[in-house]
Amino acid sequence: MNVVASDLNEMERFYRANLINSVTGYKSLHLMGTQDKAGISNLAVFSQVIHLGADPALVGILFRPRIPGMNSYENILETGHFTLNHILPEMSCQAHWTSAKWSSSEFKEVGLTEEYLHGFPAPFVKESVVKIGLHMVAEYPVSINNTCLMVGAIEYLEIPDDAIKQDGFVDLLETRTVAGFGLDGYFADGNYDRYSYAKPGVRPTLI
Amino acid sequence: MNVVASDLNEMERFYRANLINSVTGYKSLHLMGTQDKAGISNLAVFSQVIHLGADPALVGILFRPRIPGMNSYENILETGHFTLNHILPEMSCQAHWTSAKWSSSEFKEVGLTEEYLHGFPAPFVKESVVKIGLHMVAEYPVSINNTCLMVGAIEYLEIPDDAIKQDGFVDLLETRTVAGFGLDGYFADGNYDRYSYAKPGVRPTLI
Numbered sequence: 001m002n003v004v005a006s007d008l009n010e011m012e013r014f015y016r017a018n019l020i021n022s023v024t025g026y027k028s029l030h031l032m033g034t035q036d037k038a039g040i041s042n043l044a045v046f047s048q049v050i051h052l053g054a055d056p057a058l059v060g061i062l063f064r065p066r067i068p069g070m071n072s073y074e075n076i077l078e079t080g081h082f083t084l085n086h087i088l089p090e091m092s093c094q095a096h097w098t099s100a101k102w103s104s105s106e107f108k109e110v111g112l113t114e115e116y117l118h119g120f121p122a123p124f125v126k127e128s129v130v131k132i133g134l135h136m137v138a139e140y141p142v143s144i145n146n147t148c149l150m151v152g153a154i155e156y157l158e159i160p161d162d163a164i165k166q167d168g169f170v171d172l173l174e175t176r177t178v179a180g181f182g183l184d185g186y187f188a189d190g191n192y193d194r195y196s197y198a199k200p201g202v203r204p205t206l207i
Numbered sequence: 208m209n210v211v212a213s214d215l216n217e218m219e220r221f222y223r224a225n226l227i228n229s230v231t232g233y234k235s236l237h238l239m240g241t242q243d244k245a246g247i248s249n250l251a252v253f254s255q256v257i258h259l260g261a262d263p264a265l266v267g268i269l270f271r272p273r274i275p276g277m278n279s280y281e282n283i284l285e286t287g288h289f290t291l292n293h294i295l296p297e298m299s300c301q302a303h304w305t306s307a308k309w310s311s312s313e314f315k316e317v318g319l320t321e322e323y324l325h326g327f328p329a330p331f332v333k334e335s336v337v338k339i340g341l342h343m344v345a346e347y348p349v350s351i352n353n354t355c356l357m358v359g360a361i362e363y364l365e366i367p368d369d370a371i372k373q374d375g376f377v378d379l380l381e382t383r384t385v386a387g388f389g390l391d392g393y394f395a396d397g398n399y400d401r402y403s404y405a406k407p408g409v410r411p412t413l414i
Contacts, residue, residue, distance in 0.1 A: 018375030168225030
């Protein structure tokens, strides 16, 4: 299929949504845990999470237009804190399910367990093996399509020791982390390669 | 491993870079093709690519601090156009290799082929099977760590017909698209599941 901009404009809406959501490739998938001021928890699957920098350790999250009932976003503005939790293959269905318009906490509704660790003021997912606690440090409007890039600083990390290589690299097959593609694809298992530090004239080797 | 913010500050720099680059999960990996005003091409592997929206079809790319010699960024400012090309497993080593500090075009240096299609003013990678042509429509500074989010509008798409499902979903196993993790991990092959539209009270099913 060869498509130019005018073809995109004419596509059926859901077809285009699937196509454009797929074509940027694999996505980082996380379950985001938040709570409101009254302590009511929320859990939502997020695919628009991006590494911003390692020093300081910052993560970006793209939020959709601010529609009423977008609880994760509102909760973070209220409390300043949120968690990102990796998804195991056996949690994919539950993770996807959090995207339904629930009227009470998604933890209970989809059958995942809220966990509060070391006084961190947002709920983690007990079943996840990689857990990240963040506080919001900035928000940048992306005016072109009325989205925004929220920036979180990493305050807490939990990763199984077995999955961390000597140089700090986390083996996402060891943690059994699920990736996303498209709007509804959850990807698990497979193989990967790592290569040596890249230099001109020296073909990188497997490490 | 349990880590709090103060532990992160004390970590050895490369260890922290590997850890923090890994912990956000799978990354979308692309080869970005550009050229300068004089027509000299550049090819660079990018992992900080994010879906911004499907209508209009927008992609975000996070650029690192503006250091001299960051050719992709400078080329886009000069010409307004760039391409994103999916990486096949047999191209992973070459893709990684583009990140070396080459003094001439990475296409030639790593052994990938420049391709110009339908008059689009930036080079595609001939060996890639999924090719995206974009023009820059906006740039937002992310002042907290001196990065910026550049926004590209999709102008051209090439995807093998076999890989596109009836509803527009692109099967990234069919296209053999490589994902990234950490700073140097390239991931290929495996399995995935898709789930039905999520509704309260109805457990999503495999589709």
